[in-house]
Amino acid sequence: MNSFRFTILVTLFCVILIISNIASTKMTQFAGLTLDAGTILFPLSYIFGDIFAEVYGWKVSRKVILLGFACIVLNAAILYIVQVLPVASFWENQGSYESILGLVPRITLGSIFGYLAGTFSNAWTLLTIRKITGHKWLWMRTIGSTLVGQTFDSTVFCLIAFLGTMGHAELFALALSNIVFKVAIEAFFTPVTYRIVGYMRKTV
DSSP states (O other): HHHHHHHHHHHHHHHHHHHHHHHHSSSSEEEEEEEEEGGTTHHHHHHHHIIIIEEEEIHHHHHHHHHHHHHHHHHHHHHHHHHHHHHOOOOOOOOHHHGGGHHHHHHHHHHHHHHHHHHHHHHHHHHHHHHHHTTTTTHHHHHHHHHHEEEEEHHHHHHHHHTBOOOOHHHHHHHHHHHHHHHHHHHHHHHHHHHHHHHHHHHH
């Protein structure tokens, strides 16, 4: 295992998870889909997850997934501690902080359970398909595992993070939009995944 390349991949994976959780406090619309803004970046974590599972196997993937989990929890804990710290008399932005980053703990809770359900099911599905197909048809493994993983991830995340903040129809549309967008991103980046996996296999 090339430790430097592996370290870069793990670092980028964890950074993407943290940024996605913060960005998810904003709702946006993209190509007719209603999304939390973190969705724009979060699908990349599944591409990294596919690379870890495909190149390094289940044991390494499990360790990386748990490391990502720890980073998400640490991020939420720090933001919450900062929120409840005494406010300086001259600082007038406490309300703004709470209105944006104050949502992060609930979003993070949804992200934690969604992340665990999604990433573990994604890695398990990819490796299960690989047992059947061998090293052929990588596109089937990456897209198929992402479809399974993102269905678990987006459903759990949206229910925990946004249930009660919007109508059921809007919540369903949000979850479905997340799934469609994330799977589309995975499909779009499949050629890149092919190249990275091929390169990493040669250097491991």
